[in-house]
Amino acid sequence: MRHCFLVILGLLLTGPSASRAQAPPASSAALLSPAELAAAGRACALAHQRQTTDAQAVATASVRHRQKMDRYxxxxxxxxxxxxxNSRDISGSVRLRVRVGAQALDSLAFELYQAPVGAPAGTATLxxxxxxxxxxxxxGVLRQGxxxxxxxxxxxxxGAVLEARIYYHGTAPNGRSAAIGNAFNTATSYKMGGVTYPYNVTWSLSEPFSAHEWFPCKQVLTDKADSAAVSVTTTLPNKVGSNGVLRRTVLLPNNKVRYEWATRYPIDYYLISVAVAPxxxxxxxxxxxxxxxxxxVNYMYNQAALSYYQNELDRLPGFIENYSKLFGNYYFADEKYGLxxxxxxxxxxxxxxxxxxGLDxxxxxxxxxxxxxxxxVTCASWEDIWLNEAFASYGEYLSLQAFLPANARGWMDAAQGFAHDxxxxSVRVPDTTSVGRIFSYNLTYKKGAAVVHLLRYLCHDDARFYRVLRTYQSQYRGRTAxxxxxxxxxxxxxxxxxxYFFQQWYRGEGFPTFAVRxxxxxxxxxxxxxxxxxVPASTPFFxxxxxxxLTFQDGSTRTIRLNQTQANQNFSLAVSGPVAxxxxxxxxxxxxxxxTVQRDAALVVPPVSTALxxxxxPSHDQLTISNLPAASAAAEVIDATGRVVLRSPLPATALSTQALAPGLYYLRVFGAGGEVLGQAKFTRE
Known part of the structure; x- marks a missing residue:
């Protein structure tokens, strides 16, 4: 979400600006230290934790009721x-159009907030x-909680299509059950640049389980509505921001106005929203x-707020263009983006x-x-919220790489530091009823972003990384995953x-440490x-x-990549000069x-094996070794994950690869004493 709510890793503070301006070039941005990045992020995380303490387990529908809702x-x-x-009062109706499932439907189950039994008179309820x-x-309508x-x-x-219109009224609760504060809230002021200004504004925030606190709905992630419409009647000069396109504005008697918004795209219940203010x-x-x-389309408090945030607002076109280039064009282009x-x-x-x-x-x-x-593409379970939040967090990093590259490494170092806390x-959420655990800043956001970064590393090629994620966006478009x-x-x-990767990094816990001699x-x-x-009890090995x-004594450098396939492993390689x-x-x-890294003069240095x-x-059924060492006794083939997939005696210069699946492999040839005599890389088609 970060909802990002806590995502605030405010890298840059934007000062007042009286006119439209382009985003400043990277060279004009002050470089923030990793410590500054961490401090900003940690302050935001603590604020988020305070706001979710009041409601750590708030899943709403009972199992039986969920089963009833699953019938449509x-x-x-x-x-x-x-x-x-200026109020949390709500009145009106919600039309709910549904398609009946495989069994006939004699009742319609939905969710709507009701104050607890025995609550004092005047308690907010719908x-x-x-x-x-x-x-x-x-x-008849039965209400149980x-x-x-x-x-x-x-x-x-x-299979029938059924439309119900649910009329209701009341006051939304002040229960702080949403990921940030209330599902439906109002305020009399806002802060900007450390100064508080009087202002009346009302807004919704339904994630993860709080949409029912302001409108009747079905809170099931995997059941996206095919489309939605939001009409709000309010008093002028209020405007209303919501989803999709503003189809019509209707002036009404008594200084009232109705704003009619609609979206034709699939939308999950918690993404439906309103914001009401002048x-x-x-x-x-x-x-x-x-x-x-x-x-x-941006709705700003007033001209002062627009001037203050305009430089950051003017970054949005570049952000959209960059994300579209990497992951596919913005999917709601015929409607809008805005805030x-x-x-x-x-x-x-x-x-x-x-x-x-605000904007940073x-x-x-x-x-x-x-x-x-x-x-x-929405996560299909709160267990997998990292598919939303970790990737959105990684979007911060990608934007820094594109527009403020000097800050990108500091952001990633800070993210990994939060994860270590x-x-x-695990990145996986084991308790999907706990709001605090779902939106764990350190695990869901920061460790999750670190895992996305590691997936990129695993691809060996950015083109492959982005191709996978573009496929993910197109294959699951308008759906859940x-x-x-x-x-x-x-x-x-x-x-x-x-x-192995997802067992270690998604389900597993902890981190590796490497001691190098x-x-x-x-x-x-x-x-x-x-x-x-x-945390060896959870993840004994990564x-x-x-x-x-490698930095050489003459100042030159060389980067090598080694595959750690066991807890204790020896590597040998040829180098061109003395290593410093x-x-x-x-x-x-x-x-x-x-x-830790230390030179150990007692460490035996074996002779470097021959490059075979x-x-x-690519090979098909057979691989020929043209410079096979005379003392060769056996061959071993390792796949790209480090798993040994073939061991074979080697009496001749040819090795059968018929049993191997297509892919990248590493060949090692051993002598009779087990010493490595040569190695090579090959592909099998």
């Missing part, structure tokens, strides 16, 4: 509400006035290469119109990237199983690497590739804990 598929929501910018189906009033069931005037057959509008356009222009200001303590990625309490570089980049990861947790779906796409691209004799360099896992930076030092993971790809000449490559 939502196709359309139409909210028609009366709202003001009252059901009536439920009308096909012009006939439901003969937040679960509501309306009896249908007559059963609806399997906003002013600021419009710009993005022009992605090969795609339609994207209108960017509505509200003092929510961060941001929330409402579809096509984010709600934010990373918050704005994060919320926008959710339109791809979270809105277009929760060494015993699980981690297993993403895993299958990466496996198809890389031609190998990644079960090295020595050199002539042109032979030996490394002995001992890996230790910080199989991973690791980069090592070795650094582990110099570019910060791995979220590993600090490593093999052909053909």
């Amino acid at each position: 598929d939502v196709t359309w929501y139409k909210l028609d509400l009366a709202l003001e910018n 009252l059901l006035d009536s439920v009308v189906v096909a012009g006939r009033r439901a003969p 937040h679960d509501a069931t309306a009896a249908l005037p007559q059963p609806a057959p399997a 906003y002013i509008e600021y419009v710009s356009y993005a022009h992605p290469a090969g795609g339609p222009a994207v209108p960017i 509505s200001l509200a003092p929510i303590g961060g941001g929330m990625e409402h579809q096509t119109m984010t709600t934010q309490d 570089f990373t918050l704005t980049a994060h919320e926008l990237f959710h339109q791809w990861f979270g809105d277009n 929760n060494s015993t947790g 699980r981690t297993a779906d993403l895993q299958r796409l990466f496996e198809a691209e890389l031609g190998q199983s990644l079960t 090295w020595n050199q004799a002539g042109s032979s360099l030996a490394l002995q690497v001992a890996e230790t896992a910080s 199989q991973t590739e690791v980069d090592y930076l 030092s070795i650094d582990v993971d110099p570019d910060g790809w791995l979220p590993d804990l600090p490593s 000449l093999v052909f053909p490559s």
